[in-house]
Amino acid sequence: MITKITHTCIYVLDQNSAYDFYVNKLGFKVHTDAPMGEGARWLTVTPPEQPELEITLFLVAEGGMFDEETVQIMTTLIKKGTFGAAVFTCKDLLATYEELKSKGVVFKKPPTKEFYGYEALFLDDSGNWFSLAQINS
Amino acid sequence: MEQYEKIYLYKRIVKAKLFIDDHYAENIDLGNICDQANFSRFHFIRLFKSIYGSTPNNYLIKTRMEKAKILLAKGHSVLETSIMVGFDSPTSFAGMFKRIAGQTPSSFQKKQHAQKNAMQLNPLLFVPNCFAENNGWTK
Structure with missing residues (x-):
């Protein structure tokens, strides 16, 4: 029986920029930042109130898991905003929206009333999009 | 109209929260934080707590x-x-x-x-x- 998710991946185009976005703008915490040799880096962050879920900020780069063609295809798709990577939740969407906007986070959709609460959509620094939701209690 | 008032109110509370984020290293107190939001102390603490789940002082x-x-x-x-x-x-x-x-x-x-x-x-x-x-x- 599967019990939990411990790791998940967000594919990013620049790990330094992703670090700044996820840590300094979204307020995530760095869980692991380990050098893996030859410029490779294992970088994981956790949502502020979910320290057991590691989100790997996985660099799309040639070598290891990706060949040159895959890198080109993935880079194009990520930049195009093809991938919806996750749904994040917050206690108060309007406040979180105002705060993230003031930090320069780009929103595709402003807070909108949905049947389950409120939702907005934002983009990370690579082009991945996320839902940011406030769920009715 | 009510929606605009709500957004304006949120902007002021968020401004105060960001003031704490930016000035935590300085000798700031609740008075400085209230000034950022242009609220009375009581009203401000109540709103801040309802949005962030803790008082401004505890958040600081x-x-x-x-x-x-x-x-x-x-x-x-x-x-x-x-x-x-x-x-x-x-x-x-x-x-x-x-x-x-x-x-x-x-x-x-x-x-x-x-x-x-x-x-x-x-x-x-x-x-x-x-x-x-x-x-x-x-x-």
């Missing part, structure tokens, strides 16, 4: 402790850290840190230092093997 303490953890992990001394997060005295800083984090600043720092060393010396301990193998990091 929490922010200072979170920043202190980052500074200690980077190797700053307890004294340096206490000053850098806005405390006048390292003793009161250490007391508050222990109350919030459940351990002394120096004990926290030792654990962080040990983990950082392990990460540098044997990073594979921190990576699920499937990713390590697929990336050729185990060779």
Whole structure:
């Protein structure tokens, strides 16, 4: 029986920029930042109130898991905003929206009333999009 | 119209929260924070708590402790850290840190230092093997 998710991946185009976005703008915490040799880096962050879920900020780069063609295809798709990577939740969407906007986070959709609460959509620094939701209690 | 008023109100509370985020290292108090939001003290505390789940003062303490953890992990001394997060005295800083984090600043720092060393010396301990193998990091 599967019990939990411990790791998940967000594919990013620049790990330094992703670090700044996820840590300094979204307020995530760095869980692991380990050098893996030859410029490779294992970088994981956790949502502020979910320290057991590691989100790997996985660099799309040639070598290891990706060949040159895959890198080109993935880079194009990520930049195009093809991938919806996750749904994040917050206690108060309007406040979180105002705060993230003031930090320069780009929103595709402003807070909108949905049947389950409120939702907005934002983009990370690579082009991945996320839902940011406030769920009715 | 009501919606615009609500947005305006949110902007003011968020402004106050960001003021704490930016000025936690300075000698700020509730008066400074209320000034940022242009609210009466009572109204401000009530609204801030309803949005962020803690009073502005508790949020300031929490922010200072979170920043202190980052500074200690980077190797700053307890004294340096206490000053850098806005405390006048390292003793009161250490007391508050222990109350919030459940351990002394120096004990926290030792654990962080040990983990950082392990990460540098044997990073594979921190990576699920499937990713390590697929990336050729185990060779």
